[in-house]
Amino acid sequence: xxxxxxxxxxxxxxxxxxxxxxxxxxxxxxxxxxxxxxxxxxxxxxxxxxxxxxxxxxxxxxxxxxxxxxxxxxxxxxxxxxxxxxxxxxxxxxxxxxxxxxxxxxxxxxxxxxxxxxxxxxxxxxxxxxxxxxxxxxxxxxxxxxxxxxxxxxxxxxxxxxxxxxxxxxxxxxxxxxxxxxxxxxxxxxxxxxxxxxxxxxxxxxxxxxxxxxxxxxxxxxxxxxxxxxxxxxxxxxxxxxxxxxxxxxxxxxxxxxxxxxxxxxxxxxxxxxxxxxxxxxxxxxxxxxxxxxxxxxxxxxxxxxxxxxxxxxxxxxxxxxxxxxxxxxxxxxxxxxxxxxxxxxxxxxxxxxxxxxxxxxxxxxxxxxxxxxxxxxxxxxxxxxxxxxxxxxxxxxxxxxxxxxxxxxxxxxxxxxxxxxxxxxxxxxxxxxxxxxxxxxxxxxxxxxxxxxxxxxxxxxxxxx
Ligand code: PLP
Numbered sequence: 001x002x003x004x005x006x007x008x009x010x011x012x013x014x015x016x017x018x019x020x021x022x023x024x025x026x027x028x029x030x031x032x033x034x035x036x037x038x039x040x041x042x043x044x045x046x047x048x049x050x051x052x053x054x055x056x057x058x059x060x061x062x063x064x065x066x067x068x069x070x071x072x073x074x075x076x077x078x079x080x081x082x083x084x085x086x087x088x089x090x091x092x093x094x095x096x097x098x099x100x101x102x103x104x105x106x107x108x109x110x111x112x113x114x115x116x117x118x119x120x121x122x123x124x125x126x127x128x129x130x131x132x133x134x135x136x137x138x139x140x141x142x143x144x145x146x147x148x149x150x151x152x153x154x155x156x157x158x159x160x161x162x163x164x165x166x167x168x169x170x171x172x173x174x175x176x177x178x179x180x181x182x183x184x185x186x187x188x189x190x191x192x193x194x195x196x197x198x199x200x201x202x203x204x205x206x207x208x209x210x211x212x213x214x215x216x217x218x219x220x221x222x223x224x225x226x227x228x229x230x231x232x233x234x235x236x237x238x239x240x241x242x243x244x245x246x247x248x249x250x251x252x253x254x255x256x257x258x259x260x261x262x263x264x265x266x267x268x269x270x271x272x273x274x275x276x277x278x279x280x281x282x283x284x285x286x287x288x289x290x291x292x293x294x295x296x297x298x299x300x301x302x303x304x305x306x307x308x309x310x311x312x313x314x315x316x317x318x319x320x321x322x323x324x325x326x327x328x329x330x331x332x333x334x335x336x337x338x339x340x341x342x343x344x345x346x347x348x349x350x351x352x353x354x355x356x357x358x359x360x361x362x363x364x365x366x367x368x369x370x371x372x373x374x375x376x377x378x379x380x381x382x383x384x385x386x387x388x389x390x391x392x393x394x395x396x397x398x399x400x401x402x403x404x405x406x407x408x409x410x411x412x413x414x415x416x417x418x419x420x421x422x423x424x425x426x427x428x429x430x431x432x433x434x435x436x437x438x439x440x441x442x443x444x445x446x447x448x449x450x451x452x453x454x455x456x457x458x459x460x461x462x463x464x465x466x
Pocket of ligand 1 (some may be wrong): 122123124125126128157158159160230234235263264265266292293
């Protein structure tokens with residue numbers, strides 16, 4: 001069936017229309033003008049199919065989001081049912097809808113105990129953006145209007161609205177773009193692989209915590225509203241913090257009346273084996289957790305900010321006469337997106353998908369590590385279904401290959417030639433699959449990657465990079 005559907009498209013026509021008219025996010029125009037895009041037209045389970053009918057194992061869950069896998073007819077049916085029954089109505093001014101109410105209650109049930117209040121947005125960037133506005137509003141209402149600055153980290157990824165891009169700390173992401181620098185201070189990334197030479201993990205952790213304390217001392221706690229962090233930094237390269245880092249950072253924040261925001265857009269909804277990683281994996285109790293992606297498994301755009309009872313008490317205190325909590329989007333709590341999320345969560349629970357990740361995740365990790373002998377592989381890291389291979393020129397010095405070598409692209413290309421899509425990010429290759437992979441799929445994937453790395457190494461040698 002899927003092949004029949006993809007054949008119904010005219011691949012050349014689509015390719016041309018796309019290239020001529022669609023401005024893609026994060027696209028390298030030095031390649032795009034010649035090559036355009038590969039069009040993905042069909043999907044099922046762990047597979048996607050392109051417009052030519054080629055089928056691939058999806059190694060990136062769309063964009064770390066299709067957690068329950070592709071082609072779930074029951075999510076489609078739930079969305080269709082909602083769209084026909086009541087596709088849209090306002091959630092402003094004391095109006096609501098059934099899926100938004102049900103989902104808010106469900107999220108409150110799943111989230112850590114003190115997070116019982118949900119502010120909806122349309123994705124991760126918008127969730128982070130809305131969060132900063134709500135945090136500023138919170139402190140303004142508390143009579144602390146100087147508490148504005150947000151502490152983020154180098155190599156963090158929090159999205160690309162103006163505010164979210166300002167929180168983002170991946171330098172190249174903001175080349176030739178402007179950011180709101182007066183609002184954000186970037187601390188060091190937490191990156192065990194590239195920690196200073198000769199420094200133990202524990203000592204490295206001490207240094208990062210000291211940096212936070214020094215920064216608070218320098219800027220003044222009265223000027224800092226919040227610290228935002230991904231539990232594992234995703235797009236920045238699946239960077240692993242030293243053991244105990246998050247809990248210690250949170251303790252320092254708490255001592256200085258600085259809110260702790262966990263950006264769980266990637267880590268949430270099962271990727272690390274739990275609905276939320278903050279408490280279950282990292283022993284933190286954030287004041288705010290932001291989610292998107294796996295919340296609806298990408299079947300519909302949706303993001304959410306989960307807020308503590310304490311924050312809600314202040315946010316929900318009536319304003320003066322004529323005043324309302326005047327922030328939110330036309331599509332906050334969109335019924336079709338919320339219906340998709342509800343069905344998605346039902347599937348995660350019914351199929352014990354978090355348990356699958358806890359079982360298969362360590363196997364995926366250990367099998368990927370059997371590839372470590374390949375010439376370019378400097379590090380294989382991450383956790384469960386959030387993994388990354390870092391390519392280097394020299395395994396001892398950890399020196400990188402020149403950018404022009406495009407090592408990540410080469411590996412991804414060779415994998416795609418062999419039926420697997422993984423994501424190249426500079427010198428990195430990210431593996432962040434749907435959470436339904438089993439051990440047999442892992443074995444197939446690792447066999448493909450083995451051959452892909454052999455081929456990529458040969459091409460790098462042929463071009464004089466190795
Ligand atoms: N936060 C994190 C940790 C992300 O990884 C992403 C997207 O990759 C975002 C926020 C932005 O989400 P969106 O692309 O849905 O706006």
